[in-house]
Amino acid sequence: MSATALWGWMVLIALGISVGGVAWRLRGLLARPLRPDRSPARGSAWRGILYAFTMGMMPWAKESTRQHLLPYLRGVLFHVGIFATLASLAVSPWRLSLPAPLAVGGLVLTGIGAAGGVIGILMRIFDERLRALSHPDDYAAVALVTAWQAAGVAFWADPRWMAVFYGLSALTLVAIPVTKIRHCIYFFFSRFFFGLFYGRRAVLG
Amino acid sequence: MSELIQQALTTFEKSLDRRLLASLEVCARCGICAESCHVFAAEPEFRNAPAAKAEAVRRFYRRLHDPIGRLFPWWVGAKDLREADLEELAEIAFGACTLCRRCTMNCPMGVDTALIMRAARAMLTAVGKAPEMLVQLADAAIAREENLEFFREFYIDQIRELERELQEQTGDPEARIPVEKAGAEILYVALSGAHTILPAAILFHAVGADWTLSMFEAANYGYFLADIQRAKAIARRIVDEARRLGVKEIILAECGHAYTVLRWEAPNWFDDFPFRVRSIIEVAAEWIQQGRLPLDPSANPEPVTYHDSCNLGRNGGLLEEPRIILRAVVQDFREMTPNRAENFCCGGGAGLVAVPEWYEKRMRAGHRKVEQIRRTGAQIVAASCDNCRLQLGDLSDYYGMGVQVSGLMDLVVKAYLAARRMEMAVPTASVPVSA
Numbered sequence: 043m044s045a046t047a048l049w050g051w052m053v054l055i056a057l058g059i060s061v062g063g064v065a066w067r068l069r070g071l072l073a074r075p076l077r078p079d080r081s082p083a084r085g086s087a088w089r090g091i092l093y094a095f096t097m098g099m100m101p102w103a104k105e106s107t108r109q110h111l112l113p114y115l116r117g118v119l120f121h122v123g124i125f126a127t128l129a130s131l132a133v134s135p136w137r138l139s140l141p142a143p144l145a146v147g148g149l150v151l152t153g154i155g156a157a158g159g160v161i162g163i164l165m166r167i168f169d170e171r172l173r174a175l176s177h178p179d180d181y182a183a184v185a186l187v188t189a190w191q192a193a194g195v196a197f198w199a200d201p202r203w204m205a206v207f208y209g210l211s212a213l214t215l216v217a218i219p220v221t222k223i224r225h226c227i228y229f230f231f232s233r234f235f236f237g238l239f240y241g242r243r244a245v246l247g
Numbered sequence: 248m249s250e251l252i253q254q255a256l257t258t259f260e261k262s263l264d265r266r267l268l269a270s271l272e273v274c275a276r277c278g279i280c281a282e283s284c285h286v287f288a289a290e291p292e293f294r295n296a297p298a299a300k301a302e303a304v305r306r307f308y309r310r311l312h313d314p315i316g317r318l319f320p321w322w323v324g325a326k327d328l329r330e331a332d333l334e335e336l337a338e339i340a341f342g343a344c345t346l347c348r349r350c351t352m353n354c355p356m357g358v359d360t361a362l363i364m365r366a367a368r369a370m371l372t373a374v375g376k377a378p379e380m381l382v383q384l385a386d387a388a389i390a391r392e393e394n395l396e397f398f399r400e401f402y403i404d405q406i407r408e409l410e411r412e413l414q415e416q417t418g419d420p421e422a423r424i425p426v427e428k429a430g431a432e433i434l435y436v437a438l439s440g441a442h443t444i445l446p447a448a449i450l451f452h453a454v455g456a457d458w459t460l461s462m463f464e465a466a467n468y469g470y471f472l473a474d475i476q477r478a479k480a481i482a483r484r485i486v487d488e489a490r491r492l493g494v495k496e497i498i499l500a501e502c503g504h505a506y507t508v509l510r511w512e513a514p515n516w517f518d519d520f521p522f523r524v525r526s527i528i529e530v531a532a533e534w535i536q537q538g539r540l541p542l543d544p545s546a547n548p549e550p551v552t553y554h555d556s557c558n559l560g561r562n563g564g565l566l567e568e569p570r571i572i573l574r575a576v577v578q579d580f581r582e583m584t585p586n587r588a589e590n591f592c593c594g595g596g597a598g599l600v601a602v603p604e605w606y607e608k609r610m611r612a613g614h615r616k617v618e619q620i621r622r623t624g625a626q627i628v629a630a631s632c633d634n635c636r637l638q639l640g641d642l643s644d645y646y647g648m649g650v651q652v653s654g655l656m657d658l659v660v661k662a663y664l665a666a667r668r669m670e671m672a673v674p675t676a677s678v679p680v681s682a
Contacts, residue, residue: 071269080515081511081513105352228269231265
């Protein structure tokens with residue numbers, strides 16, 4: 043078995059571990075009481091929830107993102123890069139038969155993500171406030187995801203990097219439920235509750 | 248682990264529902280929330296950023312609930328909760344956060360830091376680390392119900408005094424302030440003091456409302472303590488009174504947290520809650536839109552700005568009603584920037600204004616509000632929450648702003664009485680010109 047195939051299997055095992063870990067996290071969350079709000083609503087909960095996941099995420103929707111537009115856009119690009127790297131992983135077995143424009147697109151998007159990650163790490167190191175807020179896990183998690191995206195760039199540039207890409211993919215997948223990366227699980231719940239709260243009260247949405 | 252810490256953590260676990268857990272887990276520590284906080288804006292130190300304040304809770308949460316936090320606490324900033332930490336936590340949860348949720352609105356993740364701080368307040372109250380003044384005020388409110396017979400006569404005497412003033416102002420010797428009137432449609436719940444009773448009584452009289460005044464005040468210091476049992480006991484007095492009198496609606500005086508408690512929280516605490524709850528602001532805005540109140544805005548010629556109370560506005564949805572009122576009753580209404588859901592907290596919310604030792608702290612925290620008010624050039628700051636009014640008055644004195652702080656209903660009453668005087672002087676004034 044080639045090193046790439048071996049790492050391919052490792053990715054699948056890591057994916058299983060990751061899914062198990064995410065399920066364990068979700069179980070922990072869902073085991074907690076929901077405490078539904080029985081007060082009569084003033085506005086629409088669903089409009090609030092819709093707003094929370096759409097217009098509420100736009101850079102102009104919040105004072106904080108209007109004031110910190112570049113860091114916010116950096117974060118957006120970093121996360122776009124993450125989705126692109128995940129998509130790259132999904133299509134990787136068919137890499138050689140994929141059309142060239144797709145490879146270029148994959149390279150650009152993972153590249154943008156990796157650049158966003160590098161800037162993020164530098165910001166966390168040099169910005170006094172971010173440094174004070176950060177734990178080793180914060181640096182390690184961003185560094186790992188950035189390295190994974192960089193491996194995605196290398197993979198699109200030269201398929202011989204596939205083993206490295208798979209290795210870092212396996213590591214990242216395993217890291218999701220146990221490191222700071224897990225905020226991606228809770229994001230959907232947190233925004234849902236945010237939209238629900240402000241939608242019912244007719245503040246947003 | 249000491250018994251005190253055990254008790255604190257047991258209380259914390261009870262608060263830990265899905266919403267709180269999601270808020271504790273989701274923070275990516277991006278720090279973008281910092282400037283949205285009025286405490287940070289006034290003192291831009293790291294410890295005042297909402298994410299940093301919430302870390303005081305997340306530290307022990309991770310130690311308890313995160314496998315990495317249990318195995319390698321230094322890696323994720325996890326830490327055991329110790330008795331020495333409780334004092335610091337009290338300073339943060341009670342003294343450096345007014346639960347205004349401005350940071351929540353500004354967080355890309357939607358982290359509800361107020362919810363985290365409420366969980367901290369609940370555990371601190373449970374172990375006797377809450378500010379003594381808030382505990383005393385909450386307990387005094389509960390004691391009032393237990394000694395109602397003792398208070399009743401004295402209270403009704405005071406109301407009769409106030410009734411004479413009502414009769415004088417309305418020119419109607421039959422004008423009444425009914426108390427404990429069974430079968431009335433509305434139970435009006437005021438705050439301590441005549442300032443929230445008389446203006447409402449004048450307006451109820453003006454529209455001929457079928458109302459009765461509550462024996463209890465709307466304030467609920469149990470809510471500030473995040474002590475559900477105390478908050479529920481204080482709210483129950485009003486709920487029981489409303490049931491006993493058979494009213495259809497509870498109308499609350501201009502009070503931010505009382506609105507949050509009775510409008511949004513109490514229906515979750517009581518199985519039987521068969522009344523509508525509204526703020527007098529909603530009701531007055533409705534009367535104005537229905538044309539039921541003759542108003543003369545020239546009675547309020549000074550430039551007026553409006554401070555959105557966090558409980559009523561951002562967290563209660565009463566964003567347009569105050570503006571409907573102000574546009575009808577004052578000549579020169581000027582918006583603060585930012586306003587509505589983006590408005591800054593005055594710095595005195597969530598009980599801070601009641602704790603004397605935090606005077607300097609809340610004066611510093613109100614600095615952003617002072618800047619906002621000054622930029623409007625207004626001479627009057629209208630506020631629809633009594634705590635905000637107290638804080639804004641103190642800020643005006645402290646920073647030499649020289650502004651007058653007024654309740655919305657005071658301005659409405661001024662415009663109403665002026666219109667009435669005009670009507671009485673020129674009885675045909677309301678006849679359309681074309682007629």
